[in-house]
Amino acid sequence: MNSKILKALVPLPCLAATAVQALPIYQSNEVTLYMEGYFTAHMVNTMGATQMQNGASRIRIGLNVPAYDKWDTGFNLEWGINAISSAQNLIIQGDQQAAPGDRGESLYLRQGHAFAKHPKWGDFVIGKQWSVYYDVTYITDWYNVSGGLASGTYALGTDGGVSGTGRADSAITWRKAWKFDAGEFQVGLQYANHVADLNISVEDVAGPNTLLVCPPGDCEYGQSQGFSAVYRANIGKGLFLGVSYNRVQMDIASNNGIVLNTALNGEPLVISNDFVFDADSNDWTAAFGVYYGEGAYEKGWYAALVLDRSQNNELAPAGSVEGITNFFDAKGSESFISYTWGANNCYSIYGGHNLLRSDDNEFDRALIRENEFRLKQIYLGAQYRWNDRVKLYFENAFDSSNDVAAPVVGNFTAVGFRVDI
Template sequence: MNKKIIALAVAAAAFGTQASAVELYNQDGSTFSIGGHVSLGLKGNSDSDVGGTDINAVSPRINMTATQDLGNGFTADARGEWSLEMLEGGAESFTTRLGYIGVTHEDFGRAVIGTQWAPYYDVAGIADMPIAFANDFLYDNHGALGTGRAESMISYRNDIQLGDNLSIFGGLGWQDDATADFSSRGQVALGVNFADFMVGYAYNAGDRTDGLTSKENAFSHALSAKYGSYGNGLYVGAVYTMNEYMHETANYNRNVYSGDVIDDSNGIEFIAAYAFANSVNLSVNYEAVESNDKTVGEGTVFSQMAFQAEYNFTPSFVGFAGYQLDLGSDLAQYKNKENDMWNFGVRYYL
């Protein structure tokens, strides 16, 4: 695991993806910090049946992270992260988003146990970047299926430097069968970084009965590629997934799920973004899920494209705006229910 990657791993554990947190303690090889963000704005849509303009919270959260130098090149970290309900009395506040302990070594890699971002997401989540609208299909039962934040997981990752601009990375993950609807799951991720390019592959599999009349192997192959770093000049990323029993039929814009699990589906996500020197970041992204299931319907389950802008007033205070076009569905139950959406607001990183 090269020095650049270990530094990023420990920094991410301590401060999150945004380099903004309040470090409350740093002494004798131990640190403790509090981070997260508050994100609020206005959201509306073109379908009057869904509702008008609403004040919207965009996944606010708070986290606490500790790190400890264990000696001999090992660093331990522990994180708890909880969602915040900003608008409706706080009934859903402090539900767990992340909760894990990790140990990282420059040569031996990184091991983590608990609720965490999965190795599968390392590959499939490269387009999940903008604040207002991003990757939806990764979050269908993602905790149990391990496509985003994976519950009850133990994982291992490493990155091996082969040259100044070349490295290979990999990850393994295993989830226990904590619920009756999903059995234990395993996943593997592999990839190559070359200069500003990355190409990756991930496989994720395990049985499910949730939404099904019998036990089926729910699995996904994910391929992805990207160029650049989001928020720093040009960034381009694409993800393609091949799945069985991973997605449900749904009109995502309405958040209405029919409960039918698609036996064969493909997911597509593409993003192109450019961040200017004045901190304006413009992006366009496209997303779709295609069904190959004759029972629930063949064709596009949903498809959408969003145009977005973000501006860093300061490193900790970001404005965002986006307009998402509903490009329609081929499924009869959703074919005439297109719903464009817009969203703008501010995010304050703690």
């Protein structure tokens, strides 16, 4: 064999890696303005088609302002970028999720918040930000293409903003960590009083051939609260234990419910606008997480598991049930395992699973097909870190979900790259 070809088959060398730092734009004694983010894209073969897809590309601008008595203040603004095609459908899930109204935008807001941090009093953050719930569920959200489907984080097919479980909307958070010889213990609290309308319509509630519609402003997501507790123990390579909980009040009540007659040809006819109903409920989810290792894609083994239990925090595809809302109670689990080696941690293999199943008898009985919602994916991938800011990856998903979950998941094979700022 030609020696030039032999040389071409040798694995690419690992370039010297250094700690990734934010890129300073302006720095003085009073402020530091910096930029972070990355560009990523992948070629994906799924559902019989191959296409280039947007990854979770983003850019973040931050300002740090040292204040009196060790206070550090400032703000962060982060935008998601659909750089490959702004009109492309979102097939891959997880951290690539945007709010429904942002999915066709080339540039959309991922985070926007102000902060004040103090070594004694903790970290206060106000605005759209990573939730305290994510302080636990992030440990399995390390896949390059998919993942994050079964922990309750990206609830209702969104970025978890309305529910407060992912990139929480209009949230106030406080986090405080205490370090001691055996490790570190951290708690987080979260509150949000934002309002998001629920577009609810239910058939045959007011009689045959009728449709009950909740008027705008009456059915909504209301107050939410979140909590997390994390312990990082100095055991071996590092042991993490964490629990988190999030609850949202769902106000589904009105004295002005609109009842439509759907038996007529053409447009439904309003027959009442004062129908009284009250179906208030709660959307809550709880998670437990554990991992061992230095971190995902760090040298040696990293193994993480998240278990989730939720009520009204998952949403089945439209048209999959009869007579009730698509919200359902669920149990979920996620895992992520990586092994990394090489002089500069260049080579990684990784894998794991996402499993989400309905745990709601009323919902299961109302399914048109199947007797439960079951989303199940197994992942297997490899990553090559060319240097500390450039990496290449290959990822497969082997899907065995049932027909109810099929519209939102599927098998895929992806090859992609990521370049950090």
